[in-house]
Amino acid sequence: MADILDILELEQPSAEISRDSIIHGDKVKKKYVTAKAVKRPEGMHREVFALLYHDNKDLPPLLPTDTGKAYKQTKAKLGMRKVRKWVWAPFTNPARKDNAVFHHWKRASDEAKEYPFAQFNKQVAIPSYSESEYNQYLKSEDWSQAETDHLIDLCQRFDLRFIVIHDRWDRAAFRDRSVEDLKERYYGICTTLSKVKTNPWSNTVTMVNGEKRIYHYDAEHERKRKEQLRRLFDRTQDQIDEEQMLLAELKKIDARKRERERKTQDLQKLISRADSGNLPPLSQVNNNNEGTSTPSNTASSIARRHDRKLHKKKITTQQRPVRAVESVTVEWSGIKFPEARGTGVWLRSQRMKLPAGVGQRKTKALEQELRLLNIDIAPTPTEAICKHFNELRSDLALALDLKNALDSCEFELQALRHQYEALNPGKTLTIPPLISNMVGDNETKPVGEIIDVVGSPSALNSTI
Secondary structure (H helix, E strand, C coil), X not given: CHHHHHHCCCCCCCCCCCHHHHHHCCCCCCCCCCCCCCCCXXXXXXXXXXXXXXXXXXXXXXXXXXXXXXXXXXXXXXXXXXXXXXXXXXXXXXXXXCXXXXXXXXXXXXXXXXXXXXXXXCCCCCCCCCHHHHHHHHCCCCXXXXXXXXXXXXXHHHCCCHHHHHHCCCCCCCCCCCHHHHHHHHHHXXXXXXXXXXXXXXXXEEEECCEEEECCXXXXXXXXXHHHHHHHHCCCHHHHHHHHHHHHHHHHHHHHHHHHHXXXXXXXXXXXXXXXXXXXXXXXXXXXXXXXXXXXXHHHHHHHHHHHHHHHHHXXXXXCCCCCCCCCCCCCCXXXXXXXXXXXXXXXXXXXXXCCCCCHHHHHHHHHHHHHCCCCCCCCCCHHHHHXXXXXXXXXXXXXXXXXXXHHHHHHXXXXXXXXXXXXXXXXXXXXXXXXXXXXXXXXXXXXXXXXXXXXXXXXXXXX
């Protein structure tokens, strides 16, 4: 402003000479006005207030923006090397037989190679035969040579897609054939030629451990399977509801059967305990099951407690500690394999599955015994093998139970011998010959030989 006044030769306003004017000269002191901060209204969240105002009191942007203020400006990374050149080059696909030419982009420095996706063009080896081979091996009363040639030609053209082959079948020149008929004829030709010729066809012959295995197509099984699927699909809603009702009734029947079996097992346990002499009177059992107590039950329990106390005092007065012996009750039973047949498709191998009641320990023991007998743990589940394999495992489980019972009896016998010697010092208990003498005192017998010695669970029970 002072320069303009000097150019126009106008008088400048006089200013007082002060110390600051002499030191700083014509520098004008700038006055910075600080913006008054806007106070956030009470009750408004900080995030909402930040959307309305900021430091410069500018309106919030309608679109997200980037001011570019950062610690470091991003720079384009440009190399000193030249960019590789790309060209629009032609190529051919070896999988095509029409010599069609296509184009694609590729680097100019790359060498000319075969189209990489041609390696996925896998073709099925279709058998071929001569006139003499057909007349000697492939002649059939149901199929003429013209039909057979037409079938082989379609299989070659459509890569064994039998649904397409059935659709393209020439019904004007030949009679209509089903998909199963076409498959049966084709695989029959492959099987015959594989037996006659030395080179096997890859789609029907596999080599397992140097042995040739030929695929056999069962057309009758396929027809029955499709018929069953068609009947299953054509069911009405009433038939579906009836099936669901029958399944619910079957579940109820199975539940009642399991309940009866459980009660039978409980009763059998009570009978076996009563035979061993460790079961209270039946009236007491019934009363305990009903949840009531009677004076006779209380008196009998007090008497048994008093007897146990006297027995403990008598044992503690002896010089040597005596080990109390508990009676061992072992139940012998084989494995009961249920008839696990449900609705729909099921596998025969499910019949060889062990029931849920068989524990992990017994399962490992059965597998160990099968290995000792050189028997496969999971054999081929044919009808006869399933039956005999289940019977074998049931007998092995019974034999293992008998062996455990034998060990328990030997342990109880040894404990009784020590107890007798503790109560009668200087005397030795003379033991009559038991099962251990029949099997062998210091000899470990396999499970299968124990059954031969004992005979049956009833014989073992009577022996004990």
